[in-house]
Amino acid sequence: MYSIRWHGIALCGLILGTSSSAHAAPPGASDLANEVSSDAAQCAAFFEISAxxxxxxxxxxxxxxxxxxxxxxxxxxxLMGKASGMSVEGVQARFATVSDAELESISRSCVNFSVLLHRYGRACRDFEAHPEQRMTDLRSHGLGTAWPNGLPD
Incomplete structure (x- = not known):
């Protein structure tokens, strides 16, 4: 059931993972990783509030x-926060910040949950199912570049 999602996570790690001697990270990769990490934190908060x-x-x-x-x-x-150079504490703080903002947007009441569902529901489901597509979308808007010689080893 979750094998597709884990495949997507592995793909994210391959594309934006730490540099090796054979393949240096492409220009803008840390910006791309940071944006993907931010989006994932927003979706994690959305799913937690949903639960x-x-x-x-x-x-x-x-x-x-x-x-x-x-x-x-x-x-x-x-994973993407690490690839962008963020510390674990930095990613945790990002999650806490976006979670608090999402709760505030519904006045900390599940009665207003439709606000979050409208704002994040489809995007987060799509992102989770196809994280590589989110990276492609971000690249098409000029954030990061593709690996010039394919995926790193």
Missing amino acids: TCAANTDAMATAADLLEHRKVMEKIAF
């Missing part, structure tokens, strides 16, 4: 599934 709201309605199976989605996005946020 909390689902649990409040006794939809525990849904809440558990949403927490699994959060874990995937959190993994991407940390």
